[in-house]
Amino acid sequence: MARYRRMHPVELRHCSECPAQLEGRQRAVCSSTCRERRWRRLHPEAAAEKQRRKRARRRERRARGESILSALSAELVTALEELVDERVNDRFEGVAAASDSVSPWLSVVEATELLRCKRQRVDDLLSQGRLARYKDGSRTLVSRSELDKYLRTQRG
Ligand SMILES: [Zn+2]
Numbered sequence: 001m002a003r004y005r006r007m008h009p010v011e012l013r014h015c016s017e018c019p020a021q022l023e024g025r026q027r028a029v030c031s032s033t034c035r036e037r038r039w040r041r042l043h044p045e046a047a048a049e050k051q052r053r054k055r056a057r058r059r060e061r062r063a064r065g066e067s068i069l070s071a072l073s074a075e076l077v078t079a080l081e082e083l084v085d086e087r088v089n090d091r092f093e094g095v096a097a098a099s100d101s102v103s104p105w106l107s108v109v110e111a112t113e114l115l116r117c118k119r120q121r122v123d124d125l126l127s128q129g130r131l132a133r134y135k136d137g138s139r140t141l142v143s144r145s146e147l148d149k150y151l152r153t154q155r156g
Contacts, residue, residue, distance in 0.1 A: 017041070104144050105134070111142045115151075125150070 013022040015030035017037045022030060029035045040047040069077065106114065111122045111131075125131040126140070131150060134141040 102144070105141045106144050106147065108140050108142065111147060114144075114147060 013026075014020065015022055015026075015034050016028045017034035018030060020030040020034075022028075029038050072080075108119065108122050108126075112119050115121065122131070122142070126133045126142075131142055132146055134143060
């Protein structure tokens with residue numbers, strides 16, 4: 001074989017589908033992607049048929065999904081929609097809090113999150129007057145900057 005190779009040097013061979021050089025035992029194509037491409041080029045009808053089947057399978061899957069939804073009770077679908085709404089809102093609230101357009105006002109729950117404390121702690125701070133209690137109707141709000149200031153005065 002070695003002698004044969006010396007007498008018949010291997011010429012550089014290229015992939016039939018792209019300019020890549022073939023290596024080792026590769027015969028016509030350089031990769032599985034190019035093998036697929038070559039097959040599509042050489043067998044256009046079979047490729048079209050395969051594509052058609054793929055589309056049909058996708059259509060079938062979609063139809064099955066829709067039939068599952070229509071089999072669910074209306075209440076369950078409503079409940080699912082509400083759940084999804086809730087999740088999306090939560091996600092967007094998180095994004096809003098992280099962005100620059102933060103509200104200067106915190107609800108009591110948000111204040112507990114910021115302080116990493118229980119609700120009782122915020123209630124105590126409010127009733128001791130260490131944090132001012134702002135009201136929007138029946139809702140209690142805390143000023144974010146006052147809370148920041150309070151934390152800074154608590155430095156050890
Ligand atoms: Zn190739």
